[in-house]
Amino acid sequence: MRVGLLGGGQLGWMTILEGRKMGFEFLVLDPDPGAPASKIADAWFPPNKVEDFIRHSDVITYEFEHIEEDVLQKVYDLTTPSLNILELKRSRIREKEFYRKGSYPTPEFTVASWKDLKQKVREFGLPCVVKAERLGYDGKGQYRLYYPEDVEKALNNHAQDEKFLVERLIDFNFEFSIIGVRDRRGNKRLYPITLNHHENGILLYNFTRSYELKDAEHIVLSLMEELDLVGLLAVEFFYTWDGRVLINEFAPRPHNTGHYSLDGCYTSQFENLLRAICGLPLGSTKLKTPSGMVNLLGLSLEDIDIASILSVEGAKLYWYGKEKKPRRKMGHINVVASTEQEVEEKIEKIINLIYSHEPS
Ligand code: ATP
Ligand code: MG
Secondary structure (H helix, E strand, O other), X not given: OEEEEEOOOHHHHHHHXXXXXXXXXXXXXXXXXXXXXXXXXXXXXXXXXXXXXXXXXXXEEEOOOOOXXXXXXXXXXXXXXXXXXXXXXXXXXXXXXHHHHOOOOOOOEEEEEOOOHHHXXXXXXXXXXXXXXXXXXXXXXXXXXXXXXXXXXXXXXXXXXXXXXXXXXXOEEEEEEEEEEEOOOOOEEEOOOEEEEEEOOEEEEEEEOOOOOHHHHHHHHHHHHHOOOOEEXXXXXXXXXXXXXXXXXXXXXXXXXXXXXXXXXXXXXXXXXXXXXXXXXXXXXXXOOOEEEEEEEOOOHHHOOHHHHHOOOOEEEEEOOOOOOOOOEEEEEEEEOOOHHHHHHHHHHHHHHHOOOOOO
16 A cells, blocks of 8 residues: 655654554655655655656545645545645634534634734734634744734734734643544544643643543544544644633644654554555554653754663654754654653653753
């Protein structure tokens, strides 16, 4: 089976590492032959060779949301999960309107153009979060507004034809996510809940937690069904102080908060993606042991004391081999232990070893 991956990032890299064990071959379409997945693929294709990529792939999936328009049109009816689902994601506004229409709980929001952003923010009230409609990830294109003049940051960074989502700033108790997987016959499984800790809008670490949050589980199951999704669906949630569950966003692809599953679960999110899209039975999503993960942000291998990190029992290094940039996700450390408390202690230790200061 030859699997075509749109996008050459670390999500594709881990999908390839997992799929190789099962005999799959991988084709990667990405402008950069040096990207993590491009480098280890059986074949790499630049975007202008998309027809060849399509011809050589038995099944096509994506690991990247911001696929360029030319490519998108050529692969439109050919991907699993369907690109209709990704279309929802490509506009934060459309995504939010989809939640509203389906009565899925999500923070209160309004929509603004560049020209009326100031006025819309005034009417909506502060504090709020302004998110650019398109191309955001890892907190990019996102602004927290506490004072009226904060709106200038958003206006200055964006063009006059852009649109924005204006969202209530949620003072949440904690953030969590659930990853679901659904196969071609409609069988569904859920991965355990993870609690996720972000710093400046970017995931720093997360760990599994044996909470029963039935409302959230139900949301993930019904979203997969409603979207008729085949593959993975990661849903990020806020848990409010008064016990409500609100959807922040979803991603129809492998997710950073599921990296622990490589070491913590019977079947990783990457393997289950491949099983789902290739018509194989889903693997168990059960946890073998409490687990977690720490992202390596904006660091080179020389910046970290690998020996000390790996001397923490249950720690494993994943290094994506990307060019170092500030705040960029360069790799991660997975951690397993026999109790949830031990996982948290190990994560704290690893964070102290990695970041003697705030991640740059
Ligand atoms: P990523 O791609 O890393 O998931 P993103 O750029 O798509 O991030 P979001 O997931 O919308 O952006 O936001 C990133 C983080 O910012 C959230 O996980 C949360 O910590 C914080 N955040 C976003 N929206 C809100 C909100 N309305 N209230 C409070 N915090 C928020
Ligand atoms: Mg997010």
